[in-house]
Amino acid sequence: xxxxxxxxxxxxxxxxxxxxxxxxxxxxxxxxxxxxxxxxxxxxxxxxxxxxxxxxxxxxxxxxxxxxxxxxxxxxxxxxxxxxxxxxxxxxxxxxxxxxxxxxxxxxxxxxxxxxxxxxxxxxxxxxxxxxxxxxxxxxxxxxxxxxxxxxxxxxxxxxxxxxxxxxxxxxxxxxxxxxxxxxxxxxxxxxxxxxxxxxxxxxxxxxxxxxxxxxxxxxxxxxxxxxxxxxxxxxxxxxxxxxxxxxxxxxxxxxxxxxxxxxxxxxxxxxxxxxxx
Numbered sequence: 001x002x003x004x005x006x007x008x009x010x011x012x013x014x015x016x017x018x019x020x021x022x023x024x025x026x027x028x029x030x031x032x033x034x035x036x037x038x039x040x041x042x043x044x045x046x047x048x049x050x051x052x053x054x055x056x057x058x059x060x061x062x063x064x065x066x067x068x069x070x071x072x073x074x075x076x077x078x079x080x081x082x083x084x085x086x087x088x089x090x091x092x093x094x095x096x097x098x099x100x101x102x103x104x105x106x107x108x109x110x111x112x113x114x115x116x117x118x119x120x121x122x123x124x125x126x127x128x129x130x131x132x133x134x135x136x137x138x139x140x141x142x143x144x145x146x147x148x149x150x151x152x153x154x155x156x157x158x159x160x161x162x163x164x165x166x167x168x169x170x171x172x173x174x175x176x177x178x179x180x181x182x183x184x185x186x187x188x189x190x191x192x193x194x195x196x197x198x199x200x201x202x203x204x205x206x207x208x209x210x211x212x213x214x215x216x217x218x219x220x221x222x223x224x225x226x227x228x229x230x231x232x233x234x235x236x237x238x239x240x241x242x243x244x245x246x247x248x249x250x251x252x253x254x255x256x257x258x259x260x261x262x263x264x265x266x267x268x269x270x271x272x273x274x275x276x277x278x
Contacts, residue, residue, distance in 0.1 A: 114179035116143035123170035129208035133215025140180035145173040153250040161271040211244040
């Protein structure tokens with residue numbers, strides 16, 4: 001198994017610069033446009049015609065060699081360094097300012113591949129913050145934290161424990177990763193590490209009383225929880241002093257309805273904690 005960028009000793013800035021260089025070189029996709037069967041046998045060559053005249057092949061030209069002074073093209077330098085972007089995120093005074101910084105965060109490898117930014121939907125003064133782990137295809141098309149069938153199930157889950165604008169308890173929403181990874185794949189470490197200051201600052205600006213996370217990424221990166229949602233769910237963590245509990249994302253519940261029983265226990269625990277903090 002190949003090492004992660006962190007295990008290889010690369011800083012976030014170096015890793016992002018390498019990804020930008022690969023993009024500039026034209027390597028903008030991890031897969032070919034058409035499948036290739038590496039196990040297929042090579043087609044048989046036709047038998048030579050004994051009566052055909054002999055063909056004398058010219059010797060292939062020698063490959064050109066680069067002059068000794070030639071060097072690899074250096075990775076392009078971004079206009080603003082990663083450290084400057086993160087410093088600006090930590091100093092942001094509003095969610096709109098954070099969103100604007102993300103829209104201009106070209107060094108992030110997911111910035112160009114995603115269709116829309118899916119970041120934050122604030123209900124001013126809300127005690128509850130719901131954090132999604134990452135956008136899926138539905139969210140990528142709409143720019144919302146939860147969209148389509150995920151939004152419907154999310155709203156039903158919250159309503160079941162008395163949350164939602166129509167229940168008298170408004171809820172704010174945040175997506176930890178603001179862009180959809182290609183193919184709906186799970187994000188890699190560097191993609192999460194580059195957006196962490198934005199998520200941390202967004203939580204600080206919204207100042208919730210308690211956090212409900214859908215998926216394992218928010219608890220893992222904001223509260224030091226385990227990577228596995230199966231092990232993390234149902235356990236109370238602390239995100240900068242704010243109680244956080246994780247449960248399954250609506251997508252997981254739609255694919256595996258048997259998980260709804262566990263999610264219901266998580267929702268009840270969340271409601272009890274919210275009531276105790278009133």
